Amino acid sequence: MSEKLVKLYALSTCIHCRHTKDFLNECGIKYDCVDVDTLQGEERQAMIDEVKRYNPNCTFPTILIGEKVIVGFRKDEIEEALKS
Amino acid sequence: MTAAELFEKLRPIQEAKGYFFNQDREGITLPLLESLLINKERYGYMVCPCRLASGDREKDKDIICPCIYREPDVAEYGSCYCGLYVSRDWNEGRIPHVPVPERRPPEKMFL
Numbered sequence: 001m002s003e004k005l006v007k008l009y010a011l012s013t014c015i016h017c018r019h020t021k022d023f024l025n026e027c028g029i030k031y032d033c034v035d036v037d038t039l040q041g042e043e044r045q046a047m048i049d050e051v052k053r054y055n056p057n058c059t060f061p062t063i064l065i066g067e068k069v070i071v072g073f074r075k076d077e078i079e080e081a082l083k084s
Numbered sequence: 085m086t087a088a089e090l091f092e093k094l095r096p097i098q099e100a101k102g103y104f105f106n107q108d109r110e111g112i113t114l115p116l117l118e119s120l121l122i123n124k125e126r127y128g129y130m131v132c133p134c135r136l137a138s139g140d141r142e143k144d145k146d147i148i149c150p151c152i153y154r155e156p157d158v159a160e161y162g163s164c165y166c167g168l169y170v171s172r173d174w175n176e177g178r179i180p181h182v183p184v185p186e187r188r189p190p191e192k193m194f195l
Contacts, residue, residue, distance in 0.1 A: 016134060
């Protein structure tokens with residue numbers, strides 16, 4: 001699998017986010033992860049603004065794989081993006 | 085209260101209304117009930133574990149579990165947005181399991 005930058009915006013309480021983390025870990029993918037619900041105040045607002053740049057609805061999980069944005073735990077799309 | 089206790093307390097009430105807990109008890113239902121208890125601790129009310137709460141009960145009232153989107157989501161997809169509540173058909177595999185898109189209008193989140 002290619003060495004793309006992978007970033008995951010998640011909620012610590014969300015089960016789909018947890019399954020996304022598990023899947024990336026199983027694939028041995030190195031990724032940045034932010035649990036936005038654990039942030040407070042300005043830091044939280046800044047992160048919301050960052051997520052909105054990629055996913056205006058600001059829903060979770062939001063996953064960046066290189067240039068690709070995937071919203072929701074869509075395993076096949078994630079696999080595809082990691083491979084391409 | 086533990087997630088297991090919350091499960092026992094809610095199940096008869098919700099099943100009577102036609103909503104069933106996801107049959108993946110260990111992988112989905114109990115973790116989500118645990119998350120509801122965490123959110124109750126954090127915010128004072130059980131806001132949906134799969135949505136970012138504002139912390140303002142009035143703004144979050146549409147996503148306090150069970151959210152107002154559960155009914156249309158279960159009707160259309162057989163599952164609520166986070167997968168905690170599902171239909172009997174969903175649990176018994178008679179309908180496909182697909183990710184449920186967010187029905188909540190985005191502007192509600194940024195009031």
